[in-house]
Amino acid sequence: MIIPGWVEILLRTTVAFLILLAAPKIFRRTSIAHFSYFEASAMIIIAVILAVGSFHIGIPVGYSITALITWVLIVGVVNYISLKSVSFRNFIHGKGIPVIKDGKVLEENLKKERYTTDDLLKQLRARNVFKVADVEFAVLESSGDINVLLKKENQPLTPKDMLIPVAPVKEPQTIVMDGKVMDEALATVGLNRGWLEAELEKQGIAIENVFIGQVDSYGELTVDLFDDKIKVPEPKEKPLLLASIKKTQADLEIFSLQTENEQAKDLFKNSASEMEEVLKTVQKYLH
Amino acid sequence: MTVGSQVKQCLASLKSIEANLNSLSLKAEDEEARHAFHESCLKTRKVLQQIEARVGELEYEEPQYKGF
Incomplete structure (x- = not known):
């Protein structure tokens, strides 16, 4: 049976495409711009073998496949050895x-x-x-x-250079995308739809209007809306808390100065210094 | 404003601070932050109880200003 040329090309091309899909697996995970000379050459050679094999009917399929397998093996072996040996790695991939x-x-x-x-x-x-x-x-x-x-x-100035204590941060979670709630992301931060609804209610926003909603590692929700004309209030919970701690601390100190009762004076003074400690501990987290 | 009502106002602030710190200590993901909030929450609670007792004394001394 003789297969017409175009059918053969169709078949060859399909197979070449399938092989191409698997090809990235054999290379190191890095952007093409950072490929070494060897990797770039190997990649181009494999691509050319696939291209030529897909339309050059004169070359038997077996030849193309043999060449391909050989090259893939070479790349695999080279990558494996360069994982194990530093000097080989320097030889193949070059060194800074x-x-x-x-x-x-x-x-x-x-x-x-x-x-x-x-x-x-x-x-x-x-x-x-x-x-x-x-x-x-x-x-x-x-x-x-x-x-x-x-x-x-x-070098750019860092908080460490300035001896400023900073609060640790974890990656924020995107919990609303295009108005749809991402239940999985919500669950990873230990929150649920009820919390989200309450939080949106507080800001006076309908969930359908939320384009992106993210929650940070301190449970603070920030949203971007479809309707950019609506003003979203900035989260004020933490700065408010900080201000109220400061105010209370100052009040307690004033009471301790105002009162004439010795016992009460001591009590207010103690309380004021306790609140000062509280302020010191949480200050960096509330900025 | 009498001293009594000022202290009561301060007490209310303390209650709000305590509640806020408590909720933050539950929400924070970082272990260190959690600990700091919890510790501060407990300290605030202690202060809260002391001031509460003082409010009781003030109310006893000036019964005419009892209640809010």
């Missing part, structure tokens, strides 16, 4: 090379990698560094990118 160290450009390394000064400046600018003098250390990665460690005084 320092191009700036102690704030000084290493011209030798640049020359070795055939990297021009313009390339270096361009890559630094891509990292928002316009002045070489701001850089303490920079590495030329095997993908061609440059990663930069700025000098400490040029």
